Amino acid sequence: MKGEIFQNLAKIVKKLELSGLTNSEARTEARIIVAHVLRVGPLDVYFHSKPLTPEEKKEIEKLLKRRCQGEPLAYVLGEAEFWGRRFVVGQGVLIPRPETEQLVEVALSLISPGPQWVCELGVGSGVVSLTLALERKDLKVFGIEKSPKALQIALTNRKQWRLEKRVFFARGDWFSPLRPGPYFSLVVSNPPYIAPEEWTELPPEIRDYEPKEALWAPKKGLYYIEKTLREAPTYLKPNGFVCLEIGYRQGPLVREIASRMGYKTEIIKDFAGHQRILVAKLKDTLAHR
Ligand code: GLN
Numbered sequence: 001m002k003g004e005i006f007q008n009l010a011k012i013v014k015k016l017e018l019s020g021l022t023n024s025e026a027r028t029e030a031r032i033i034v035a036h037v038l039r040v041g042p043l044d045v046y047f048h049s050k051p052l053t054p055e056e057k058k059e060i061e062k063l064l065k066r067r068c069q070g071e072p073l074a075y076v077l078g079e080a081e082f083w084g085r086r087f088v089v090g091q092g093v094l095i096p097r098p099e100t101e102q103l104v105e106v107a108l109s110l111i112s113p114g115p116q117w118v119c120e121l122g123v124g125s126g127v128v129s130l131t132l133a134l135e136r137k138d139l140k141v142f143g144i145e146k147s148p149k150a151l152q153i154a155l156t157n158r159k160q161w162r163l164e165k166r167v168f169f170a171r172g173d174w175f176s177p178l179r180p181g182p183y184f185s186l187v188v189s190n191p192p193y194i195a196p197e198e199w200t201e202l203p204p205e206i207r208d209y210e211p212k213e214a215l216w217a218p219k220k221g222l223y224y225i226e227k228t229l230r231e232a233p234t235y236l237k238p239n240g241f242v243c244l245e246i247g248y249r250q251g252p253l254v255r256e257i258a259s260r261m262g263y264k265t266e267i268i269k270d271f272a273g274h275q276r277i278l279v280a281k282l283k284d285t286l287a288h289r
Contacts (some may be wrong), residue, residue, distance in 0.1 A: 008057075009034060019068035019126060029073055033063050036077050082127040085134070089101050092149035093125040094214040099270050100190050104131050106268055106277045107188045110241045117142060117234060121189040121228060124214055126167075127152030128188060133167050133232045141167045142184075144177055144214045147213065157247055174227060181235040188246040191224035192217040198247075221247050222254070225278075229258050233282060244278040251275030252266055 009030050014028035028042075034206045035042040037059045052060070066076045074080040074095040079088055082096040085103060089095055107128075111118065115138045120129045123143035135143050154169050194202065194215045205280045206215070217223040225244055232242045242263070246254050251267050255278070258265045263280035270276035 003053050004022075005034070005045060005131075008052060008060075009045070012060070013053075015064060015068055019070070031065065032073065032077070033060060033067070037063070066278035069228060070205055070208065072209055075209060080125075080127075083131045083135075083252065085131070087125055087127050087130070088124050088153055088160065088170065090153055091209060092147065092152050092211055094190075094210055096125060096127045099276055100128065100245060102268070102270055103188065103190055103277055104128055104135075106279060107132060107186060107243045108135055110186055110243060110279065111136060112141065112185070114138060115140070116185045117183050117194075118186045118188060119175075119184045120144070121187065122148050122191055122214070122224070122248065123154050123169060124190075126157045126169065127168050128190060129169070130157055130161050132188070133163050134161060138181055139166065142178075143167065143169045144169070144172050144174065146173050147211070150211075150214075174224070175231050175235060178235060182237040182240070184235055184240055185237050186241045186243060187228065187232045187236060188243045189224070189228055191228065193221040193225060193245070193247045195221035195247070220253075222257070224256055225250070225254055229261050229280060233273065236282065238282075239255070240282065242278070244280075245276060246277045246278050248272075248276065254278050 004251050012030040012033065013026045016029055017023060021029065024188045031045050037056050038048055060233045065074050072095055075091050076088050078090055079086050080096050083101055107205050114140060117140050118132060118139060120143040123145040126143065129141040129143040133139055145154060146153065148171065151169060151171055156165060158167050190213050199216060225246060227240060228244060251254060255267060256278045258278065263282055266279045267275045268277040
């Protein structure tokens with residue numbers, strides 16, 4: 001019965017709209033949820049001619065209930081897309097953002113050809129480390145993560161993408177698992193950078209579900225940014241880079257901090273025009289990259 005899938009979708013759309021989504025959001029998400037349960041692509045849903053089985057209906061209901069209660073879609077589905085690839089996510093790791101894809105793009109532009117090591121601080125689900133390694137076959141990545149739950153998810157993703165030989169994840173607090181280097185040509189991080197004062201401005205979907213320790217940082221949100229810039233020289237090879245995602249209002253201050261520490265800096269804007277990525281280099285000029 002071909003019409004059945006449309007009736008089901010319409011019912012799901014209505015429920016999602018009642019929970020506060022716009023019609024267009026609800027239609028997109030309804031398709032994604034059904035596709036997820038049927039294990040097909042979102043557009044293939046329309047061509048699903050078989051009636052839904054009771055198990056499929058039950059599974060859809062379960063996911064829909066969680067979504068309607070406000071849980072982010074990526075957690076409900078247990079996966080998110082990053083750089084065109086699927087990664088496992090769950091409560092306990094940050095849901096990867098498009099801005100972070102830009103962090104990866106900038107990081108890739110900083111890595112010269114040839115085998116070398118990159119360090120990622122705060123790997124979360126592992127999307128940054130794993131994408132760098134997938135895009136550059138000669139690269140090795142050492143990622144550090146404090147949360148055991150996040151580390152578990154990062155290891156699952158590493159296995160899924162078969163990167164056990166080039167990506168290494170260690171548990172620890174920022175650079176703490178490492179002895180003084182130098183090892184790395186690049187230190188990259190999407191650190192927690194939301195200031196305590198900004199916490200209440202966050203939408204409930206983020207505030208109530210995503211891990212606070214992945215988002216929130218003392219000292220006006222600058223704590224981890226400052227710590228990275230201060231400690232990175234111990235682990236960076238000569239002419240190495242620090243590449244950090246930063247808060248959209250932090251650019252000028254971050255630049256000042258990095259310059260004071262002796263770095264040459266450049267800030268790259270995101271697609272919304274916000275200053276979003278800091279590139280800092282200890283020696284030489286940025287023009288040489
Ligand atoms: N590196 C992960 C990401 O960018 C996690 C970052 C974090 O938890 N602050 O999605």
